[in-house]
Amino acid sequence: MKLYRFLTGPDDASFCHRVTDALNKGWSLSGAPSISFNHATGQMYCGQAVVKEVEGKDYDPSMKLGEQ
Template sequence: MIAYRLITNDDTSEFCHRITEALSKGWTLYGSPSYGFDATKGVMRCAQAVTKDVPDQEYSSDLKLGAL
């Protein structure tokens, strides 16, 4: 199975730490990051898709992707 996650957060170092943590756990960047302005909060928001090949795992909607 290839797992897919879209990691989002405000444009702070916390976002970069979340991406770095995912990469350190074997996730791979998928595409380019995206940025957008959140008018409600008045901040820039970031998003980055990541994928991970998990050959011994079958997909289930109950799967906790962040735990892979």
């Protein structure tokens, strides 16, 4: 089964730690990161798609993808 996640968050160290954690759990980057500016809060936000192959499991919409 191939899993997909799109990680998002403020453009700060915590976002980088979330992506690093996913990479160390076997996820791979998929495509380029995205960044946008929220005019209401004055803050930059990042997004990064990650994918992972998991053998021996079937996809179920109720599964928590971050725990796979």
